[in-house]
Every structure is written in C-alpha cells, then in structure tokens.
Amino acid sequence: MTTAGTHAGKRIACTQCPLRKRAVFRPFEQDELAFISRFKSGELSVDQGATVLVEGSHSAHLYTALSGWGFRYKLMTDGRRQILNYVMPGDLIGLQGSLMDEMSHSVEALSPMLLCVFERDHLFELYRNHPGLAYDITWLASREEQMLDENLLSLGRRTAMERAAYLIAFIAGRAETVGLNDSNPPEIPITQQHIADTLGLSLVHTNKTLRKLVQRHLISWRERGCAVRDMQGLLDLARWEGMKETVRPLV
Amino acid sequence: MTTAGTHAGKRIACTQCPLRKRAVFRPFEQDELAFISRFKSGELSVDQGATVLVEGSHSAHLYTALSGWGFRYKLMTDGRRQILNYVMPGDLIGLQGSLMDEMSHSVEALSPMLLCVFERDHLFELYRNHPGLAYDITWLASREEQMLDENLLSLGRRTAMERAAYLIAFIAGRAETVGLNDSNPPEIPITQQHIADTLGLSLVHTNKTLRKLVQRHLISWRERGCAVRDMQGLLDLARWEGMKETVRPLV
C-alpha cells in the first residue's frame, strides 16, 4: 500500500525502446522520437504492491508503463474498492492529474513495474509543437474510454460467470498484444481479490465462479496467477467479440 | 429507434452561442472562436427517440450537444442494453468515430436535441493550428473518462438504493451546471427503463427502489420525469461527494 520506487535517469533512450519495436505500435517520425526523448524526464521503477499514483493528489508527472502490470482503482470512504482497469506496457497513466486539478483514482503495481516519467509542465509544449503526438494522446484517452465502456457493459449486464470470462479474456487479450507473456503459458499475476474488486462480486462468490471456469477447462489458476486455456471458450461464454486491437501510438 | 433529423446551415454563429455565455465554460480567444466557427459545418436537430450515432458505424462527423438530453449506450447481441452515460449540452460526442475506425457505442436522444456538427476531416487541422483547442478536446475526453470511472464504481460497489441515489444526483448535478432546468422544478426526461439500464438492475426492482426514494422525499417522479427534492439526502445515501464541476472548455 505504501512503498516507493527508485527514480533514475534515462536508462533507455526512446529510440532504443524495446517496446516500440512491437508491431502494435505505430512507427514514429524522427522528430517525434526526438521530442519524446526530451519530454521524458526519467524512469520510475516500483515494487509489486507499490502505489504509483494516489487519488486526490495533484501529480506533477505523467507516465507511460514500460513493463509490468498495474491497476487503476477507486475507493469509497467506507473502504469498498472498485478496480477500474488494468495498466499494461504502452498505457499512459496520470493524464487526469495533468489536465485536471487532481487524480480521481489511484494506481497500484501488480508486479514490479518500470515507468517512463514525463513532466506535466511540458505537456502543453507537446501540444504546441507536435500536433501528431497531441492527437495520439487524445487517441489513447479515447481508447481508455472504450475499454471503460466495455467494462461498464459487463458490470451492468453480464452474469457472474460471463463477467469473469469476459474479464480474463479481456486482460489476456491485451497482455498478448504487448508481449506480457514472459512465462509460458502466459500468466496474469493477479489475486482473486483483484478479480472480485473488478467484477463487483464478493471474494467468496468470485472463487466459486472461477472454480467453475477451471472445471470447464477454460482457464487454469494457481496462487496469484491465472492462465487462459481456451480463449474462444471464454469469448463465447461472455458473448463477447473480443477487442479489435489496431496499431496504436506509444507516447 | 429509427428516425432522422434535419441538417441545416449554421443558424447560430459560434460567437453568439447562448451556451457559451454560461459561467461553466471558459472564455475563448477571438481566433479560437473564429476557427471553431469555420470548423462547424452545420447543425443537426433530432427528435426524441432518434438515434444520433450508431455502434459500428464510421461516422464522418463529430458533434457538440447544444441543447436537449441524450444518452450513450451499448447493446449485446442478445438485446441486453447498458446505458453508459448521459449527453448534455456542451458534451462532445462521436470522438471515437473520428479517431478510431468506428463507434463502439450508440447515442440516442431523450428529448429533442440540437447538435453542432463538425467534419472529422478537419479535426487534424484543429490539432495542427490550435493546440489550445486540441488540449481542450483531450480535456473533455479525460472528463468523460472520469465520469465513467465514477459510474463503474457505482455499478460495482453500490447497492440498488445507493446506485439510484447516486445516478439521480449525478444527472441532476450535471444538468444544473449547464442550465437544463427549463421546467421548474427541473425535471429529468427519463423513463424507469433508462434508469434500470443504467444501473444494471431489472425494471421491476428499479421501480421498487425509486418508490422508496420517493417515500423518503428524496425525489419525485411523474411519468417520464424525475425531479430531485433533496440533493444532500441523495448524496448522503449514495455516500458520494458529488462532482467537482470546474470551468471547462466548450468546443
């Protein structure tokens, strides 16, 4: 819940960024890369469980996840927690804190994470001098909105089983496109409590639901890890078409 | 469900826009207004119940609501409907259709609506020549995200009563800041089915829940209309702080 991370100078130059080599990310122009490189003020490395951004704060930074897993969530005053979405490499976080006065959600690391740090003060300069990048940022915000719409549909209209199937297919699908499959089979480093807090279900009922998915050979579960065994089965069960992941920008 | 609307030339010049006079909207520079005026390609007037944008389409337009009420929603193939958010004057809609390949949700009018029409093809020009406006568009997208986060928390973690209270307070609060209170007391032109589809509840249970809110004198209800009678009571019941509505751009 607490814990910090280590700031460090730039270790990786943006031009060398390994993430950028992936096919999902659109190729950037030379001058765009140069600007981003200047825009980048450092790297932040955080431990599993560390809080990267906190609700209510007015963060001076904007981050792009480079590696690892995290999640965005909100808390109610009485402690109820709702996980809003998961953070994976290539995702931009903290935009709200930069644009509006303060963050309206928190972000926590699910695994060790490496983040690229940008100064919010330079954001407007980006808008002024690099319309293409500005457009990209809007595009990323719009994509986040799309994911939230999808999650909202799920919470509102799917049954527990459908929701669980949807969620796991959703996370696994995203993870795959950004190469979060270090282990084989690729595993999602998550706790049943996280799933419960995402689906809007109790821990106990989540457990029973996941158990059924395991029995149907759709997924497998081991402590703090979930792996997809039958993606199509999950999609069918959730009555979901899957996300159309298109080429996208990496700021 | 079907129905069209009438396109019309510009009736109102952006400089004369009555919405813009409201205190919630930040004052624009002369040149910004001039650009927006050129960017605006017309007005669209739609009837109650008309579909403004449809999921899966690749719209050539982008709209700003000028007057009236609407809502964004998604459908599952088997007909389940989830309302994602409500559209009120000043809201920008159709951005997804402009940035991404296609809309991932539909928009329907709850009342007659007047919309300002922009050409998606000119959007990039806006980014190129008016970084301030580009920034504003991102800001609006970010605000939408904030509202979705809030709705997600509600669906996931609030009880039926809390959800209903939250929703009505949320809508009424937003409506007030943009002056959607033609009638007195201001009424939300909505059906219990809409509420149910927003809250993720059945129609029957929604009815019973609303009935309780009426009995507690928190709201009043008449056919197709809901009015807040005790805003603080609703906020307390929902354990919600309300939205901090700050000055915002109107594109």
Place this chain on the structure above:
DNA sequence: CGCTTACTTGAGTCTGGTCAAACGGGGTGG
C-alpha cells in the same frame, strides 16, 4: 515452527430477478 497470505468450501440469508397481472393516461379509429 508459527504466522501470514491466498484460496476453498459449506450453510444460511437476503438482495435483486422473474413472472404475472393490473392500472392510468393519452391517442386513435370507429
């Protein structure tokens, strides 16, 4: 070895869902 974290499982309860029916007002065709 004892403690903690994460996952399991069972029993009983309750919130919210489904089914069915009815009401009231507005509109329409006869």
Place this chain on the structure above:
DNA sequence: CCACCCCGTTTGACCAGACTCAAGTAAGCG
C-alpha cells in the same frame, strides 16, 4: 363520444444468484 390499445408504471408472489459468516487448507517466509 366511446372502446381499445399502448406505454410507462406499479404491485405481489415466488425464485435464485450472490452475499455473509465461519472454518479450514496449503504454500511461503522469518
């Protein structure tokens, strides 16, 4: 003018999915 219908709302009876409470297991760690 009246009968009829439709839409939105209301209510009751019954059912089930999800919640809470309570325990227990298994793995990891100091």
